[in-house]
Amino acid sequence: MDNDAEWAAPAGSWASSAARRRNMQAIRSRDTRPEQLIRRLVHAQGLRYRVCARPLADLRRTADMVFRPAKVAVFIDGCYWHGCPEHYVAPKTNSGYWSEKVERNVTRDRDTDERLTSEGWLVLRFWEHEPSADCADKIAATVISRRRKH
DSSP states (O other): OOOGGGOOOOTTOOOSSHHHHHHHHTSOSSSOHHHHHHHHHHHHTTOOOEEEEOSSTTSOOOEEEEETTTTEEEEEEOTTTTTOTTTOOOOSTTHHHHHHHHHHHHHHHHHHHHHHHHTTOEEEEEETTSOHHHHHHHHHHHHHHHHHHO
């Protein structure tokens, strides 16, 4: 499989080439640089949390940071994968597939927000391009405030 010319995409595969497939498989779904930096800053403020955890046991979706007692779920959304209004640019290759994929992600994000909110959770969403210190400060202030109320 070293030679891309000999490689054939599996039936139903999203990969247009072996190189594209390797590239897409290498993209992290967790522990991205923005997530790690924000987690470090929040941890430095004395807060503890679960990483990449399900806020609701019966919902097959994970938040980047979960503060269970305060019922706060934090998501650090990537600009490409979650359709950032400022930075998302539709791909030139296989654009139909990828645009639909991003649209499904955005729809799933809104559904996740609604489900968590209906169960008493507060959802905080940040874009990967937002200043990490600002995100961490907002997370800390929100969690501390909600802990006082509960």
